Amino acid sequence: MKDENGFKPFIPADKVVPEMTGVSIILGILLAVLFGAANAYLGLRVGMTVSASIPAAVISMGVIRVILKRDSILENNMVQTIGSAGESVAAGAIFTLPALFMWMSEWGEGAPSLVEISLIALCGGVLGILFMIPLRQALIVKEHGTLPYPEGTACAEVLIAGEQGGSKAGVVFAGMGIAAFYKFIADGLKLFPSDVDYDLRKYGGGVGISVLPALAGVGYICGPKISSYMFSGGIISWLILMPVIKLFGSGLTEPFAPATALISDMNSQALWGSYIRYIGAGAVAAAGMISLIKSLPMIVNTFRDAMRDLKGGRQASTLRTDRDIPMNVVLIGVLIAVVIIWLVPAVPVNFVGAMLIAVFGFLFAAVSSRLVGLVGSSNNPVSGMAIATLLVSALVLKAVSGATHESMMGVISIGGVICVIAAIAGDTSQDLKTGYLVGSTPRNQQMGELIGVVSSAIAIGGVLYLLNQAWGYGSAELPAPQAMIMKTVVEGVMDGNLPWNMILAGAAIAVVIEILGIPVMPVAVGLYLPLRTTAAIMVGGLIRHWYEKRKYAKEEDKKEAIDRGVLYTSGMIAGEGLVGILLAVFAIIPLASARGGYLGDFINLSAMDNGLGAFLVSPAAKIVSLIVFGLLILTMCKFTIWHKENRK
Numbered sequence: 001m002k003d004e005n006g007f008k009p010f011i012p013a014d015k016v017v018p019e020m021t022g023v024s025i026i027l028g029i030l031l032a033v034l035f036g037a038a039n040a041y042l043g044l045r046v047g048m049t050v051s052a053s054i055p056a057a058v059i060s061m062g063v064i065r066v067i068l069k070r071d072s073i074l075e076n077n078m079v080q081t082i083g084s085a086g087e088s089v090a091a092g093a094i095f096t097l098p099a100l101f102m103w104m105s106e107w108g109e110g111a112p113s114l115v116e117i118s119l120i121a122l123c124g125g126v127l128g129i130l131f132m133i134p135l136r137q138a139l140i141v142k143e144h145g146t147l148p149y150p151e152g153t154a155c156a157e158v159l160i161a162g163e164q165g166g167s168k169a170g171v172v173f174a175g176m177g178i179a180a181f182y183k184f185i186a187d188g189l190k191l192f193p194s195d196v197d198y199d200l201r202k203y204g205g206g207v208g209i210s211v212l213p214a215l216a217g218v219g220y221i222c223g224p225k226i227s228s229y230m231f232s233g234g235i236i237s238w239l240i241l242m243p244v245i246k247l248f249g250s251g252l253t254e255p256f257a258p259a260t261a262l263i264s265d266m267n268s269q270a271l272w273g274s275y276i277r278y279i280g281a282g283a284v285a286a287a288g289m290i291s292l293i294k295s296l297p298m299i300v301n302t303f304r305d306a307m308r309d310l311k312g313g314r315q316a317s318t319l320r321t322d323r324d325i326p327m328n329v330v331l332i333g334v335l336i337a338v339v340i341i342w343l344v345p346a347v348p349v350n351f352v353g354a355m356l357i358a359v360f361g362f363l364f365a366a367v368s369s370r371l372v373g374l375v376g377s378s379n380n381p382v383s384g385m386a387i388a389t390l391l392v393s394a395l396v397l398k399a400v401s402g403a404t405h406e407s408m409m410g411v412i413s414i415g416g417v418i419c420v421i422a423a424i425a426g427d428t429s430q431d432l433k434t435g436y437l438v439g440s441t442p443r444n445q446q447m448g449e450l451i452g453v454v455s456s457a458i459a460i461g462g463v464l465y466l467l468n469q470a471w472g473y474g475s476a477e478l479p480a481p482q483a484m485i486m487k488t489v490v491e492g493v494m495d496g497n498l499p500w501n502m503i504l505a506g507a508a509i510a511v512v513i514e515i516l517g518i519p520v521m522p523v524a525v526g527l528y529l530p531l532r533t534t535a536a537i538m539v540g541g542l543i544r545h546w547y548e549k550r551k552y553a554k555e556e557d558k559k560e561a562i563d564r565g566v567l568y569t570s571g572m573i574a575g576e577g578l579v580g581i582l583l584a585v586f587a588i589i590p591l592a593s594a595r596g597g598y599l600g601d602f603i604n605l606s607a608m609d610n611g612l613g614a615f616l617v618s619p620a621a622k623i624v625s626l627i628v629f630g631l632l633i634l635t636m637c638k639f640t641i642w643h644k645e646n647r648k
Contacts, residue, residue: 007144010160011074011439013321019074020444025451027063028082031056032452033459036086038577040463042214043094044473046533047481047525049087050221053155053430055172055570056083061159062169073159074440080155081431081445085125085452086459088427092420093121093460096386098473098483099412099490101464107405111468115346118461120413123337123347124420125453127357130333131365132425132432133324133446139369139429140436141322147373152433159438171564171639175571176578178635179213182628183579186212188586190606195532196622199268204246205238206268208532211629214576215533217569219540220636224548226522227534227541233283233526234534236509241279242271258499272530278499280528281485282506287524288384290514321436323443334358341417348409349417352400353393357417360389364418365425372426373433382426383482383521386419387489394493403494411490424453463581470584470600481528540569543633547641565640 011017018024035052043049060079064070097120100112139147186194197208219227249256249263256263259274266274341347342354349357364385393414397407428449435445471477474484492498506527514520526534547565552558586600595607606613615621 009321009437009439013319017074018072019441020078020448021075024075024078027060028079028448028452029455031059031079031083032086032456035083035574036090036456036459037463037581038574039087040090040094040460041577041580042573043091044467044478044480046215046218046529049091050218050573051151052087053080053084053151054158055567056080057155057158058168058567059172073438076159077435077438077440078448081448082452084427084431085424085449086456088423089121089125089420089453089456090460092124092423093416093464095482096412096416096419096486097464098480099487100409101468101473102487103408113346114461114465117464118457119344119347120416121420121460122454122457123341124417125424125457126450127334127337127361128365128421128424129428129446129449129453130330131362132369132428133330135366135369136324136432136442139373140432149373149430149433152430155434156437168567171567172571174639175568176575179572179575180579182213182632183576188583188603190604192625192628193616193621196625197532201267203243204271205242209535210532211625212536212576213572213632215536216540217572219537220544220565220569222541224541224545227538229519229522230526231534231538233523234529234531237276237280237527238531241276242268245271245275275502277528278502279506281488282503283510283524283527284485285387285489286507286510287520288387290510290520292384292388320441321439323441325443325446347413348406349413350410352396353410353414356393357414360418361421364422368422368426369429372430382419382422385422386415386486389418390415390486390489391493394490398494408490408494412486415486466584470587543636561641564643565636568636568639
């Protein structure tokens, strides 16, 4: 049966097949927690996350079709709908909330409670879904054929080609298993170093590469262009700015603020911590604002169209494929979430902050829902929305309550809720687009999104608390770049004691990059990150470039190889992320041994008196790391271009 636009979904509206079942809910929750935790770890290391929709859909088809012998495309779609929510909640949370941990540590107040973190993520996720529901008819149905929703459409294509799902699910699991084993022996057993660095102390700067599977996976999924932009940002920081700072600063006889040591005595890490990270923060903040300003016409049009659609109303439809959660339920849910944010003591947001969330939340939910339809989730300026919210909130709360610790925590909590709202609204609209194409029931999908948000919000609080207790945010293991930038923005408004010369220098670099017509955000993120991180991402991008330029017998073979690569690298990211969480657990479990007081110390073989520790700091160890990393890359080829179906 066709809808009002004449579109006929894969499953007709008058046909009822299994959709929201116990199997789909349980499997969806498991994937939401899995991909949420993995993306949280990834985002805290590199400042970005990857979409979980297609991997979740493929895993779902592998489990439901092959193992459980069930055959319902709508059941599979429900699994990916619930599962993909975890990645979006994680993205919104890790971009902002680690700032709370860093502040409370600096203030000697311990850490925020699990309840606080989970409630912020939960309220943001629920509001993001509820704000998007009234927009579904306007964005998904009326603009079908106008807004492509690239991730949502791609996921629908994967689901419709479900007969291939069983074998492809094995690709995801292979990537997970190999990356998990690799991560465990590298960072758990520490049989070889996971970072290969060469410090150019005399000239300033340094070179290196992190030989880790998740970073190569990110580069492959992002593609060669984005990877090259990020790598170029790293080149600017580590091979241009650092040598310049070293050249002109070595003659100083006193430390140059904010550093407390002489520039002549600094190595590359000290230069990064004292200067480059502030320049990078300024660049990222400026890039976010530039992205937001460029989107202003679309923001205005989206908001206007949404309001027109809501005011105009529409006749109730009896079609299964046109049933949403009732509007009265949506309004009550929004009211309850805002009241919880305002009145629950665990959430450090007052009445003014709750009102700011209600206003900015709906605005950015509408913006995010439409933007991902045009340019995809990866190009959604969530950071810019968060920074804009933080600036306005900081100014308002400073005027109302003063520059207090409570105000600063309130500002970042507001930003956290808004960031989750924008991320989950974009994810919800992509999932609803998938459902529209395959013939799902919107109401069931919206309920599935809520289930995914609840489970992910509960899990993300534990994950953030665990990772902070194990390594701490802002450390080499978890630099938390996005959260560090948000923290810097709030401190700049509240205290005014930031090195504004560095911040403004970074902003100026971002403006120049924008004038040159180069995508500014990936370059800015690369400017902030260590070069070894962006170098590993570049390796993944080059592999993707090789796959795309390689000669194939058929165009279908090329697409098959590239798609298998996306699935394999998604598995790599998930596998490393999960082992990263496991190692964090090991790092806080007490266990007295000769090598330390925790289980993580016990499994660290490099601490044994067997010469391994001395080997790991030798040049030979770096060569071994590069060889092992090369073997990892060969496994990517084994499951993609060297797969029997793709051989010429």
